[in-house]
Amino acid sequence: MSARFPVRCSSSELYSRMLSILERLVGFDTTSHKSNLELINYVQGLLSSNNIDSTLHWNDERTKANLVATAGPRSGGQRGIIWSGHTDVVPVDGQKWTADPFTLRVTDGQAIGRGTADMKGFIACCLAILSQVDHEALTVPVTLLLTYEEEVGCVGARRLVPEMQTWADDSIGCVVGEPTGMKVVIGHKGKQNYRIRFKGEPKHAALAPEMPNPIVSASELAAFAQSLNEQFQSEGPHDQRFSIDHSWINIGRIDGGVKPNIVPDNCLMELEIRAVPGHDCDGIADELRRFAAESLLAKMKKKSQLADISVEQLSDTPSFAIDESHAFVDLVRSAFGEEEPPEYVPFGTEAGLIWGKAGVPAVVCGPGFISQAHTADESVPLEQLKLCLSRLQQLPLA
Ligand SMILES: [Zn+2]
Known part of the structure; x- marks a missing residue:
């Protein structure tokens, strides 16, 4: 029932594209208290080069912005499948890194750098696909949602709740790409x-x-x-x-x-x-x-x-809990061929706002492992990034 995802390049080209995007993303020091605008401008440029318009939602000081961009058919303002990630990272102060945290290193099957696991690796996968998607050929819209200041308490996402509430009836659901080892997670405290x-x-x-x-x-x-x-x-x-x-x-x-x-x-x-x-x-x-x-x-x-x-x-x-039998959970799990029971995690995400406050069905699923997040020499396995690229393209398109 699901058509092949209409990207214009081979999967190996998509993979190398993703790595070069990740290198750029890691290069922007988006520690939560700093501006994320350079990163946002870069993303906007990348998307507009593939004719995808984005809308920015600013903080009061206009030093930070959330970004919303939808590819594919927009009849009736639909959002389709939403891919969501936060742009900020935790500080590197006091951590013993073996090299510059903001220069991506790819070695021994790992991509190393601040934010690789949490969660620029996921964002790089989304951007690689969106920058290559033939969005005229998409049958269902795909929306990218990037937020600021998640690490200090979901500040950016909270500002976007009234906007997201208007998506509840016009979207299929949202994948929040926090590092879960690509397992589908349906709840946290x-x-x-x-x-x-x-x-x-x-x-x-x-x-x-x-x-x-x-x-x-x-x-x-x-x-x-x-x-x-x-x-x-x-x-x-x-x-x-x-x-x-x-x-x-x-x-x-x-x-x-x-x-x-x-x-x-x-x-x-x-x-x-x-x-x-x-x-x-x-x-x-x-x-x-x-x-x-x-x-x-x-x-x-x-x-x-x-x-x-x-x-x-x-x-x-806020806490997050979506019913195991919810249609969107079922859709993602069957698209990913997941047979193990869905999981619960001990860390917080924006899914509690997206589902609990805005009413957009959500799951948490992204490349890498929480044990690597926030650490010195933070890393994500390259295999996880590959898996993420292919899984995102498996989400049903019709
Ligand atoms: Zn995170």
């Missing part, structure tokens, strides 16, 4: 990061009994979080699809005070909530907020009106 600042007044330690102590308040919040963790562990909600089958709050950083003879005037805490699908991160955060305001701050204020607790959300990656 949600995650939110928070920074909480506790404020008091600096005083001589002799006056400590009369003063609020921000470090003590922070540790009380940590103990409360731990009591919630024990409740999640024993009472759930449980989701057996994950090896750790319940939600958890990780206290990741605590920092405050100066020395023993001074009552501290501040303490900073950073924590991460990881929740199974169906267990709302917002709800867990609300419980922490309520305890901080009603129990801790109320107590602190009795001793000093300067006392304060502020809670700042640093990132929000």
Whole structure:
């Protein structure tokens, strides 16, 4: 039922084209806090050389952009099959690379460089195909979606949710190309990061009994979080699809005070909530907020009106879960000839926004392995890139 994907070159030409595109992509230092516009301009040029128009969706400062480009028939504004990837990469600071992270090396069956696994390898495969597709001959549109700042909490994709909601009825579904070893993944936990600042007044330690102590308040919040963790562990909600089958709050950083003879005037805490699908991160955060305001701050204020607790959300990656029997999951799995049961992964992706918030069916499937992502000498096996190129062309076209 599926026609051959109409590309204008042989598969070996497509493969070498993909590698040269990957070399260019890795060469753009798109660490999340930097601009991605050079990369976006390059992609726009590549697509327009094959008569594919792209639309940019900017951040407020116009330093970063999401890109949306559709090849093939566009009657009724259809998006068809969507291939989605983030353009940003994590920092290389403090990592011991054996060569320049932003110069692609191809050796021993691996492509090495920052972002090769996460997830410029996937984007290079998409671009190699789209830059060679005879898009007049495509029977179903193919849309490329590139986003910014995924690594700091899906910032770019979140901005695009209202736009993506308009695609829900006009698309078949979306492949999010995060590294899964090309296995079809249908779920992951949600995650939110928070920074909480506790404020008091600096005083001589002799006056400590009369003063609020921000470090003590922070540790009380940590103990409360731990009591919630024990409740999640024993009472759930449980989701057996994950090896750790319940939600958890990780206290990741605590920092405050100066020395023993001074009552501290501040303490900073950073924590991460990881929740199974169906267990709302917002709800867990609300419980922490309520305890901080009603129990801790109320107590602190009795001793000093300067006392304060502020809670700042640093990132929000919603959980993702699509039914194993959903038509799009079935379509991708049968196109890829996958017989093993679909998988669940421990890391977050944009699929939770694309499916959960925008209503566009999604799976996560891309070349490379998460164990290689974010590491020094990050790499993707060349075999995985080859597999990705052929799998993307196997998605049904009619
Ligand atoms: Zn990623």
